[in-house]
Amino acid sequence: MSTNGKRSFKLMIVDDSNIMRRRIERSQQFEELQLVGSAANGVDALELFKKTDPDVVTMDLTMPRMDGIECIGRLVALKPAIRILVISALADKATAVEAMEKGANGFLNKPFTDRQLNEAFAELMR
Amino acid sequence: MLYEQELKTFVDGTTNFFEVAAQQPASIGSPYLMEGSPAVHEYTGVINISGKREGVVYFTAPKAMLTVLLMKMQENDFSHETMRDLVGEVANTISGNARRDFGRDFVISVPSVLTGEKPDVPQRPGLRSFIIPINWRSHSAKLVVSLT
Numbered sequence: 001m002s003t004n005g006k007r008s009f010k011l012m013i014v015d016d017s018n019i020m021r022r023r024i025e026r027s028q029q030f031e032e033l034q035l036v037g038s039a040a041n042g043v044d045a046l047e048l049f050k051k052t053d054p055d056v057v058t059m060d061l062t063m064p065r066m067d068g069i070e071c072i073g074r075l076v077a078l079k080p081a082i083r084i085l086v087i088s089a090l091a092d093k094a095t096a097v098e099a100m101e102k103g104a105n106g107f108l109n110k111p112f113t114d115r116q117l118n119e120a121f122a123e124l125m126r
Numbered sequence: 127m128l129y130e131q132e133l134k135t136f137v138d139g140t141t142n143f144f145e146v147a148a149q150q151p152a153s154i155g156s157p158y159l160m161e162g163s164p165a166v167h168e169y170t171g172v173i174n175i176s177g178k179r180e181g182v183v184y185f186t187a188p189k190a191m192l193t194v195l196l197m198k199m200q201e202n203d204f205s206h207e208t209m210r211d212l213v214g215e216v217a218n219t220i221s222g223n224a225r226r227d228f229g230r231d232f233v234i235s236v237p238s239v240l241t242g243e244k245p246d247v248p249q250r251p252g253l254r255s256f257i258i259p260i261n262w263r264s265h266s267a268k269l270v271v272s273l274t
Contacts, residue, residue, distance in 0.1 A: 018208065019201060064236050109223070
């Protein structure tokens with residue numbers, strides 16, 4: 001619990017773009033979200049997960065070394081209660097369905113506005 | 127072979143990118159067939175396409191335009207690496223959005239980035255390339271689409 005009585009969530013951001021990682025961190029407006037780390041691919045995300053045990057993850061899909069779909073499956077296997085928001089440019093329905101079937105809880109297409117990002121986070125933490 | 131409606135997918139994706147990410151619409155010109163070697167600006171983000179279509183999509187822009195685009199995105203790092211990151215992200219976003227129309231078998235690579243005004247942009251012999259001109263503020267850039 002945080003000091004104001006709201007539940008706090010540890011946030012991990014996964015995206016191969018530095019710009020996107022900074023944008024997500026800067027634009028999210030929830031004091032209950034505490035950034036514990038960022039990763040540029042699925043392999044690094046799994047390593048970071050072991051060290052930080054995040055509750056909420058934003059996940060890009062097209063990344064080197066390990067893509068987001070595979071990483072979602074592995075994270076959910078390690079922590080079934082984890083909440084994952086996919087933030088990806090891939091705009092076809094089949095990819096969104098596959099991500100949700102793997103265990104993602106929300107899907108936000110790039111490009112996005114700050115308002116869309118915060119609405120997606122609000123839905124994720126409801 | 128690219129059809130007019132398919133090119134419209136990329137025009138719409140480019141329009142949407144500037145409206146949403148840069149919060150300022152760009153003027154997108156009519157696509158035209160590229161003749162000769164590719165004309166590129168200082169930074170070029172390249173996406174290789176595989177699956178049911180093959181080819182390449184790339185976004186090329188001058189540093190001055192990317193600097194203003196980063197400012198509009200509230201970014202305060204204007205390093206060479208951030209410029210590279212940005213052109214890759216723009217190419218990735220427009221190509222990924224195209225899957226709304228092309229479907230999931232339109233497989234996009236992670237971005238590769240070329241710098242300099244005479245880089246070796248990958249081209250498939252015999253494949254026609256279309257240039258989509260982008261004018262934003264006082265700057266010009268291009269999206270190039272070359273697909274089977």
